[in-house]
Amino acid sequence: MKTIYLDHIAATPLLPAAREAMLPYLAEIFGNPQSRHQRGRIPREAIQQAREEIAQLIHCEAREIIFTASGSEANNLAIKGVLASGQKKGRHIITSVIEHFSVAHPLKHLEHKGYDITWIPVDKTGRVRPEDVAAAISEETILVSIMHANNEIGTIQAIQEIAQITQEAGALFHTDAVATVGIIPFDVDELGVDLAGFSSQQFYGPKGVGALYVRRGTRLSPLVEGGIQEEGRRAGTENVAGIVGMGAAAKEAKNQVPIENTRLSRLRDGLIDGLLRRVSVLHVTGDRQNRLPNIASFAAEYVDGEALVRVLEKQGIIAASGSSCSADALKISPVLTAIGYSGNVAQGGILFSLGTQTCNDDIDAVLSIFPACVEEIRRVSPLYAMRIGGTTP
Amino acid sequence: MEFPIFMDNHSTTPVDPRVMEVMIPYFTKAFGNSASRNHSFGWEAEKAVDRARGQIAQLLHCQAKEIIFTSGATESNNLAIKGAAEMYHEKGNHIITVVTEHKAVLDSAKRLERDGFEVTYLPVESDGLVSLEAVKDAITDKTILISIMMANNEIGVIQPIAEIGVIAKEKGVLFHCDATQGVGKIPVDVQAMGVDLLSLSAHKIYGPKGIGALYVRKRNPRVRIAPLIDGGGHERGMRSGTLNIPGIVGLGEACEICEKEMTEEAARMKRMQQRLQSLIMEGLDEVYLNGHGEKRLPQNLNMSFAYVEGESLLMGLKEIALSSGSACTTASLEPSYVLRALGVGSDLAHSSLRFGLGRFNTDEEVDYVAKRVIETVIRLREMSPLYEMAKEGIDLKSVQWAEH
Numbered sequence: 001m002k003t004i005y006l007d008h009i010a011a012t013p014l015l016p017a018a019r020e021a022m023l024p025y026l027a028e029i030f031g032n033p034q035s036r037h038q039r040g041r042i043p044r045e046a047i048q049q050a051r052e053e054i055a056q057l058i059h060c061e062a063r064e065i066i067f068t069a070s071g072s073e074a075n076n077l078a079i080k081g082v083l084a085s086g087q088k089k090g091r092h093i094i095t096s097v098i099e100h101f102s103v104a105h106p107l108k109h110l111e112h113k114g115y116d117i118t119w120i121p122v123d124k125t126g127r128v129r130p131e132d133v134a135a136a137i138s139e140e141t142i143l144v145s146i147m148h149a150n151n152e153i154g155t156i157q158a159i160q161e162i163a164q165i166t167q168e169a170g171a172l173f174h175t176d177a178v179a180t181v182g183i184i185p186f187d188v189d190e191l192g193v194d195l196a197g198f199s200s201q202q203f204y205g206p207k208g209v210g211a212l213y214v215r216r217g218t219r220l221s222p223l224v225e226g227g228i229q230e231e232g233r234r235a236g237t238e239n240v241a242g243i244v245g246m247g248a249a250a251k252e253a254k255n256q257v258p259i260e261n262t263r264l265s266r267l268r269d270g271l272i273d274g275l276l277r278r279v280s281v282l283h284v285t286g287d288r289q290n291r292l293p294n295i296a297s298f299a300a301e302y303v304d305g306e307a308l309v310r311v312l313e314k315q316g317i318i319a320a321s322g323s324s325c326s327a328d329a330l331k332i333s334p335v336l337t338a339i340g341y342s343g344n345v346a347q348g349g350i351l352f353s354l355g356t357q358t359c360n361d362d363i364d365a366v367l368s369i370f371p372a373c374v375e376e377i378r379r380v381s382p383l384y385a386m387r388i389g390g391t392t393p
Numbered sequence: 394m395e396f397p398i399f400m401d402n403h404s405t406t407p408v409d410p411r412v413m414e415v416m417i418p419y420f421t422k423a424f425g426n427s428a429s430r431n432h433s434f435g436w437e438a439e440k441a442v443d444r445a446r447g448q449i450a451q452l453l454h455c456q457a458k459e460i461i462f463t464s465g466a467t468e469s470n471n472l473a474i475k476g477a478a479e480m481y482h483e484k485g486n487h488i489i490t491v492v493t494e495h496k497a498v499l500d501s502a503k504r505l506e507r508d509g510f511e512v513t514y515l516p517v518e519s520d521g522l523v524s525l526e527a528v529k530d531a532i533t534d535k536t537i538l539i540s541i542m543m544a545n546n547e548i549g550v551i552q553p554i555a556e557i558g559v560i561a562k563e564k565g566v567l568f569h570c571d572a573t574q575g576v577g578k579i580p581v582d583v584q585a586m587g588v589d590l591l592s593l594s595a596h597k598i599y600g601p602k603g604i605g606a607l608y609v610r611k612r613n614p615r616v617r618i619a620p621l622i623d624g625g626g627h628e629r630g631m632r633s634g635t636l637n638i639p640g641i642v643g644l645g646e647a648c649e650i651c652e653k654e655m656t657e658e659a660a661r662m663k664r665m666q667q668r669l670q671s672l673i674m675e676g677l678d679e680v681y682l683n684g685h686g687e688k689r690l691p692q693n694l695n696m697s698f699a700y701v702e703g704e705s706l707l708m709g710l711k712e713i714a715l716s717s718g719s720a721c722t723t724a725s726l727e728p729s730y731v732l733r734a735l736g737v738g739s740d741l742a743h744s745s746l747r748f749g750l751g752r753f754n755t756d757e758e759v760d761y762v763a764k765r766v767i768e769t770v771i772r773l774r775e776m777s778p779l780y781e782m783a784k785e786g787i788d789l790k791s792v793q794w795a796e797h
Contacts, residue, residue: 011426011434011635019420026413026601032405037707037714038397069464069603070634072624102624102633109623201635206420208464208603208637223621224464224471225504226497235497236467237405237596239603242637309431318432 001316004362008294008355009151009179010320014245015204021248022206025241033238034229043240050247057250058177058196058213059187066212066220066230067243071178072102074197074212077223077234078174079106082143082195083115084221088172092116092140096128096157097338099147102197103176107145116140125287126155126339130162137169147176148196149184152322152335152351153286154295156180163192172218178202178210182253183294184261194218200242204356205249209242256356264293264354267363271296271352274367279374281387283345285336294355299341300348302384303377308350311373317366320351344383398758399714402597402692402751403546403574409599409752412646416601419639427636428627438638445645452648453591454582455608461628462641465605466573468621469592470497470540472607472632473569476618477538477590478505481567485535489513489566491523491552492734494542498571502540511535519736520685521550529560538567543575547731547747548684549693551579558587567616573597573605577651578659578690583608589616595640599752600647604640607631662691662750665759669748670694672763677770679783683732683745694748697732697741698766700780701773706746709769713762716747 025046031039033047051062068074082088095107097119111117118136120128128146137144144166149156159175166173174195180186181196182203188196196213200206214220220233227235268291272284281301300308305321312319322333336346352366378384399407419441427442429435446457453460463469478488490502492514502512513531517523523541532539539561544551554570561568569590572581576591577598583591591608595601609631610616624633651658674680679699698706703717728742737745748762774780783789 005434007426007429007432007434010429011424011438013422013424014420016421022420026408026416027410028407030405030407031399031714032401035401035404035714035716037401037716038711039399039401039714069468069637070622072634073464073622076622076624076633100624101626102622105623105626105633199635206637206639207635208640210634224468224497226467226470226495226500235471235500236465237594237602239464239601239640241601242603242640306431313432318434320429321431 003316003318004365005318006352006354006358006362006366007318007320009202009351009353011207012201012204012355014206015249015252017252018205018245018248022241022245025244033240043238046240046244047238050243050250053247054211054250057186057254058181059189060213061216064213064216066214066233067238068210068212068234069208069239071176071197071199071202071210073223074199074210075100075102075176076106077212077220078195078197079103079143079145080223081220082172082174082218083110085219087219088142088170090140090142092118092138092142094118094120094133094136094141094144096120096122096146098122098126098150098335099145100151100176100178103145103147122338124340126150126153126285126335127287127290128157128162130158130165133162134165137165137171139170141169141171143172143174145174145176148180148186149292150286150335151179152333152349153297153339154292155286156184156290156292159191159193167192179292182250183257183292185257188213188215200246200249203249203253206242206245209239209246211246260356261293264358267354267358267360268293268296271363271366274363275370278367278371282374285339285341285349294353296352296354298350299336299345300350300374301345302381302387303348303374305347305349307377308348308373311376312370315369315373317369320353322349322351394755394757394761396712397714398712398762399751400754400758400762401714401716401747401749403747403749404716405596405602406599406751407753408601408643409647409650411650412600412643415646416639416643419642425638427638428625438636441638441642442636445641448645448649449606452576452581452652453608454584456611459608459611461607461609461631462636463605463607463632464603464637465596466571466592466594467497469594469605469607470495470571471501472618472621473590473592474498474501474538474540475505475621476631477567477569477616478510479619480617481537485537487511487513487533487535488538488540489515489528489531489536490540491515491517491542493517493521493545493731494540495546495571495573498540498542517734520688521545521548521683521731521735522685522688523552525553525556525560528557532560532564532566536564536566538569540569540571543570543572543581544579544690545684545731546574547729548695548735549574549690550684551575551688551690554588555586562587574690577648577655578692580655583610589614590618595644595647598647598651601640601643604637604644606644658752659691665750665754665756666691666694668756669750669759669763672760673766676763676767681741683735683737692750694750695745696748697737697745698770699741699744700777700783701744701770703744703746705773706744706766706769709773710765713765716749717745
């Protein structure tokens with residue numbers, strides 16, 4: 001049985017070109033980039049090249065990139081670093097209710113410490129309305145942090161408008177771009193962002209490396225200090241191989257994004273439309289138009305998402321019930337709750353994330369296998385039996 | 394012999410081919426996210442992480458659950474110090490550390506000072522060791538944390554960790570140890586040493602860069618630290634972010650190899666270190682060993698060559714990768730703060746070289762390096778009027794320098 005891997009949002013296989021680029025830096029080119037002897041020079045130059053490749057992917061300058069160990073670290077650094085730098089005075093921060101934990105949790109922590117956080121709600125499609133941000137923003141606002149696209153429901157936010165509102169109010173704008181950089185076009189100037197956190201492994205680079213874009217002139221205090229690496233903004237011996245791999249993946253992504261965007265969007269729509277036709281009481285989650293090309297997400301009634309994932313794997317399909325980014329197996333996704341699904345429907349979250357190797361046949365296979373899997377679970381659901389029998393529970 | 398000869402193993406080490414081999418499958422084949430709880434890709438990644446945790450625990454004599462993965466020792470040090478300070482600040486605001494610590498510790502301490510903490514920076518003796526009396530005397534009822542490194546990255550001296558552990562325990566103070574240079578080279582036992590938090594890094598022990606760990610004691614006492622990186626709650630909530638699976642697998646394997654081979658390897662390193670030291674000492678006068686003669690890593694040799702600039706010496710030894718100071722601070726031409734703390738004058742501090750022996754160095758390389766160091770020092774001294782004057786018996790301190 002062929003395995004159809006549709007959980008690219010949790011993890012991607014390393015791009016072969018990235019792997020090839022990395023291997024020498026795990027073997028013979030092992031110097032410490034900060035060493036001044038010749039063993040340090042080549043790794044130092046390799047890091048610079050990767051920095052430039054990544055800068056090209058998001059249309060910024062190489063020196064505006066800070067390497068981190070993950071997208072989570074990048075988001076933490078952005079938020080805590082901006083506040084600690086004291087560049088702007090004030091106690092108010094604006095964010096949304098569907099942010100990734102690496103944004104939501106630091107902000108909750110700051111809220112306990114006395115910061116004033118406005119949690120902007122989203123509509124049924126998961127969109128933050130820019131006018132809500134405009135209404136909440138004030139002179140006290142230091143930072144606005146709104147994710148570019150949601151990793152569970154695929155909704156892409158109106159970042160450009162929100163960033164402009166933020167800029168006009170004199171606050172800094174941060175976006176968690178983990179789900180978008182390397183997947184859809186990303187231009188820091190066009191979007192108007194001051195800080196953007198992203199991760200290598202979302203676009204087929206290695207795990208263990210991420211980056212934060214910091215617009216030139218933005219002051220930032222380090223989270224990890226005690227070394228001159230990354231111009232003192234992130235200390236610690238550089239993960240040279242990881243950075244090189246991320247650079248190679250960024251280079252590939254720059255070429256592939258336009259092509260893959262079209263191809264994946266078509267596959268995604270085929271999957272969404274096909275499943276909606278084939279399965280009853282199944283809801284697509286997120287915005288149908290402003291949507292990541294690689295995300296097909298649903299809430300299935302009378303189904304437990306985790307059980308469904310396991311049943312699907314028996315049929316060779318790897319999917320997710322929601323975000324994998326929480327170590328605690330959360331039964332109910334806060335994102336699905338935020339877009340208005342109540343407990344038992346939100347429990348039926350199912351998320352397919354497509355990737356470079358996903359093809360038409362894979363989608364067809366899911367279309368033919370998925371309905372029976374849902375049926376298998378619903379068969380043992382007394383609530384579903386009542387529904388079929390015409391009684392309302 | 395292959396050139397350049399790498400004798401800078403305190404700055405970093407090459408990945409052991411055996412480590413590399415176990416990492417490779419986790420890049421492309423078993424590429425799952427260990428936090429994916431419901432499918433086999435996630436389980437396989439989780440299994441690999443658990444195995445590595447066990448391998449590290451074995452080397453440190455702790456439980457697997459007490460290991461928190463980080464991106465390296467710098468992050469571990471930041472996390473331990475800032476995390477403990479934030480968690481226990483209501484108990485007290487005093488921290489004790491030592492002037493010869495790595496910058497990751499010193500800069501974290503400085504950050505806390507700006508946030509209202511009080512930090513005591515203990516001095517060291519001329520051999521680089523901290524005095525136990527000084528540690529004891531520095532503790533107040535406000536002290537929440539002592540942070541002292543196991544082995545120094547520049548001069549290799551090994552601090553009396555177990556004794557400090559006893560003091561810390563007696564006083565009910567948490568004890569963090571930056572063991573970046575000690576783990577894998579000398580025996581580490583967090584139980585016997587009474588360490589509560591311990592930092593380590595993979596790339597100093599023939600593992601990959603970009604991965605490290607922090608040991609966080611779970612029992613007697615149960616140590617809690619606030620995270621630096623907050624999010625999905627990975628690593629018991631102390632360090633969020635998708636785990637670097639190949640890196641973790643590599644760190645685990647590197648630890649297992651060290652555990653198995655440490656006794657034999659340390660003996661071999663000691664022999665090479667002594668050979669290097671005696672060859673150089675025999676070949677040159679006015680060479681000074683920095684740091685304690687015995688209580689030092691078998692891999693380390695740090696020497697000052699009077700009347701010679703360390704930088705010029707390095708220039709003359711281009712085919713050998715060595716360091717004249719800690720790699721993390723080499724962008725500045727300040728004399729090493731570690732050597733200055735030992736009371737080494739700035740002239741001698743500027744004339745120091747750090748030799749870091751490692752697993753892949755050979756006796757042949759040791760002989761070659763000794764020979765080239767001797768040649769180069771002699772050549773440079775021939776050009777040094779100061780050396781000439783000193784040889785003629787003129788006390789340089791008595792020289793009246795003319796002003797231009």
